[in-house]
Amino acid sequence: MRKKGLLEIENLISENKNVVFIGSDLGPDVLSDTKKNYPDQFFMEGISEAHVLGMASGLAMDGYIVYVNTIATFFVKRALEQLALDICAENLNVRLYSNGGGLVYGPLGHTHTCVDDFSILQSLPHLTILAPADENEMKSFIKESLTHQGPIYIRLAKGGDRVVSQEQDIRIGRANLYGKEKGDILFISTGVMLQRCLEVSESLKGDCDSSVLHYATMRPFDDRSLLSYIDNFDSVIVVEEHMKNGGLGSTVSRVLFENKKTPNFYKHFHLGESYPMVYGRQEEILDYMGVTTENILSVCREIIS
Amino acid sequence: MIDLKAKSLEIRKSIIETFIHASRGHVPSAFSLVEILVTLYYQRFEIDSDSVGNLDRDRIILSKGHGCLALYSILADKGFFSKDELLKFCKIDGILGGHPSRLKVPGVDVSTGSLGHGLSVGIGMAHSLRLSQKERKVVVILGDGECNEGSIWEAALSASKHKLNNLIVLIDHNKYQSYGPNTEVCPLDPFSRKWESFGFETFEVDMINSPENLLPLLENTNRPRAIICHTIKGQGHKLMEGDLSWHHKNRLSPQEQELLREGLK
Numbered sequence: 001m002r003k004k005g006l007l008e009i010e011n012l013i014s015e016n017k018n019v020v021f022i023g024s025d026l027g028p029d030v031l032s033d034t035k036k037n038y039p040d041q042f043f044m045e046g047i048s049e050a051h052v053l054g055m056a057s058g059l060a061m062d063g064y065i066v067y068v069n070t071i072a073t074f075f076v077k078r079a080l081e082q083l084a085l086d087i088c089a090e091n092l093n094v095r096l097y098s099n100g101g102g103l104v105y106g107p108l109g110h111t112h113t114c115v116d117d118f119s120i121l122q123s124l125p126h127l128t129i130l131a132p133a134d135e136n137e138m139k140s141f142i143k144e145s146l147t148h149q150g151p152i153y154i155r156l157a158k159g160g161d162r163v164v165s166q167e168q169d170i171r172i173g174r175a176n177l178y179g180k181e182k183g184d185i186l187f188i189s190t191g192v193m194l195q196r197c198l199e200v201s202e203s204l205k206g207d208c209d210s211s212v213l214h215y216a217t218m219r220p221f222d223d224r225s226l227l228s229y230i231d232n233f234d235s236v237i238v239v240e241e242h243m244k245n246g247g248l249g250s251t252v253s254r255v256l257f258e259n260k261k262t263p264n265f266y267k268h269f270h271l272g273e274s275y276p277m278v279y280g281r282q283e284e285i286l287d288y289m290g291v292t293t294e295n296i297l298s299v300c301r302e303i304i305s
Numbered sequence: 306m307i308d309l310k311a312k313s314l315e316i317r318k319s320i321i322e323t324f325i326h327a328s329r330g331h332v333p334s335a336f337s338l339v340e341i342l343v344t345l346y347y348q349r350f351e352i353d354s355d356s357v358g359n360l361d362r363d364r365i366i367l368s369k370g371h372g373c374l375a376l377y378s379i380l381a382d383k384g385f386f387s388k389d390e391l392l393k394f395c396k397i398d399g400i401l402g403g404h405p406s407r408l409k410v411p412g413v414d415v416s417t418g419s420l421g422h423g424l425s426v427g428i429g430m431a432h433s434l435r436l437s438q439k440e441r442k443v444v445v446i447l448g449d450g451e452c453n454e455g456s457i458w459e460a461a462l463s464a465s466k467h468k469l470n471n472l473i474v475l476i477d478h479n480k481y482q483s484y485g486p487n488t489e490v491c492p493l494d495p496f497s498r499k500w501e502s503f504g505f506e507t508f509e510v511d512m513i514n515s516p517e518n519l520l521p522l523l524e525n526t527n528r529p530r531a532i533i534c535h536t537i538k539g540q541g542h543k544l545m546e547g548d549l550s551w552h553h554k555n556r557l558s559p560q561e562q563e564l565l566r567e568g569l570k
Contacts, residue, residue: 020436040436046466048459051425055463058429061407061415062360062437082456086422090408 002159004135005097008142009067010034013041016146020059024052024070049079056094057086065093065146071105072098072155073114076121087151088124094151101131101155102191102241103271103282110275113285114155118190118218119246121153128172129219131155131191134163137216140170148172157192158282164195165216172217175225179211185300186233186263187212188226190248193239193291200296208304215248223255230256235265235303239296241286244270265303269296307347309516313339317541317569319378319391325562327394329555330403333539333548335374337479338367338446340516341534345444346379349523354385357411363441364430366415368423369448369477370404371553376413377401385412421454423447424474428464431472442525444473450482453491458503464529465504472529474505479538483552500531509533513540543568 012019013034022043023030035042045052049070056066068075075083075096087094098114105112121129128150132138134157145152152172169176178198185204187197189212197212204210213229215222230236236256240248249268256262269291276285286292316339324330345365346352356362367376374394381388386400393399400409404418415426427445434441451457464472476496484490493499501507506526510519512534522532538552539545544564557565 043432045463046459048456048463050421050456051428051459051463054422054425054456054460055429055432058415058426058431059433060429061426062430062433064433064436081419082422082425085416085419086426090416 001132001135001138001161002099002156005138005142005154005156006031008139009097012142012146013038016065017041018063019065019067019146022052022056022066022068024049024074026069030069049074050082053079053082053094054086057082057090057092060087060092060094061090065095067095067097069097070099071112072101072117073112075153076114076117080120084124088127091126091150093149095145096151096153097156098154099156101157103276103285104156104158106280106282106285109279110277113275115241115243115271115275116246117153117155118242118248122219122246126150127219128152128217129155130172130217132216133157133192133194133214134161134165136163136165137170141172141216144172155191161192162195164198170216173220173222174217175213175215175222177211177213177225177229180209181211181229182232183209183211184233185210185235185237185303186229188215188236188238188248188252189213190215190218190240193241196291196293196296197239199293200300203293203297204300208300210300218248218251221251221255226252226255227259227261230261230263234263236263237267237269237296237299239269239291241291242271244268244273267299309340309343309348312343312347313541314569316343316375316378316382319382320374321565321569323374323378323391323394325557325565326392327396328557329395329553330374331371331553332374333545333551334369334372334448334479336542336545337477337536337538337540338372338375339541340512340536341446341475341477341519342375342379344516344519345523346383348520352412353383354411357385360437361439361441364414364427364443366417366423366427366443366445367405368417368445369420369451370417372448372477373401373403373405376405377410380410380412383412386410420448420451421456424457424460424464427472428460428469431469432467434471435469442471442473444475444523446475446477449476449478449480449487449493449496450490452476452493453482461500461503461505468527469529470525470527473523473525474500474529474531476531476533477536478533479536479540481538481549485549497533500533505529505531507531507533509535512536541570543570
């Protein structure tokens, strides 16, 4: 996913003189062709996230479309004020290509994981928040980002994520339904939890009818898709790689409550209310926090019985 | 060329009237800026209301946004907006807030207020001007207290790396910040050598006795330039010079209003 996205950014740079890239001390191989062939449009700054976002703001105010790449949690927390004031309040065309969303950097601990990004960023004005599940979604989003007006945060998964999305329907601001429009259980996912939800849904075949409504765009939230399917399912299960508050579960609850929708059963799988203070691979920490395929399946079996 | 002393007095009068009308504002921080801004707007750069929205223009970024009363008086004087707007400073139906917004105020190049932001944004604009091969300059005005912020020094490293010869940093070194003297709150010395060591071509100007010495320095050679402007907080006013109680006011007695009008030097 990360490589595919960077490839698409390289394409945009090669085709548009007003597209520039700023990295903050990334790995030595990042956009090496761009650095060589389009040196004016490539900046590699130091470990200075606040400065990098301010600089991106200055370029964007002059009409440049600026792709900034660093680790997600440093955008979200280290440089939050620059993001809020210099970019979001000004509604500028800066794209935050954010490595290591969720638990990707699990082995490095809670200083590097980013499980609170949706919560923190949802309050920033004008900001579009994307969490693609795989490289298909990433490719579509980067293409669309060229003409999209306003700032965009893109949460990256770890790369090599199983491709499950359907390429033809992917658009910023639209949820995608995987499965039938009616059934017993509706899973709601964002980011790479699409893969996990599809696995569960597949395992349930024969026992019950389930579908997955996938939100690769967390904001603006596609209320309409949720409302168009909600009456067709008995149960709703939200699965996200994010803390309990301020993410997908909170948003789904808001939409349901505002529209007087109460499923017969509702369950939210999340990462709790504190940073996971353990080390391990993304999947291991998800399992440790209880967001396991087995746990979701077990809840589904209870519903069926 | 416009008379620096006469225009500075005129701008200070306008600041006082705006302040009295609104009964709030950071006046001493604006007063220390006056000669700097008058030099930039009336002597060095041709900035008028026609330039709004035109990318081929010099940029002036007031990173110490709380000094905006001086900027507003100059922009009103130059016709960017009606002088009546000054009477609506910090009012619900006005465009002029306690910190300047480019989204509201014609002539404001960058929205500022939270300290430590303007230099990085200015660096972005300096890159933009360089990429589009426009022979324009970016001037960023910092407060000395603002130089406590780490982001200023992140930006300074970057400006130096890129040899931004179209970037001029002016520091309004009025020696005071909100709590007290810089020397007590967070000492900056050797201030000039700090900028020099970060790769800037550095100068110091006595803006109290020889403000005319700033103008010849507003050119660049082959690297970014930093000019430390020695000023007095509340400069040009008998009452405010050296009196921290005027840093920010939100209430003025009739007697204080008279003292303010009479105290201009």
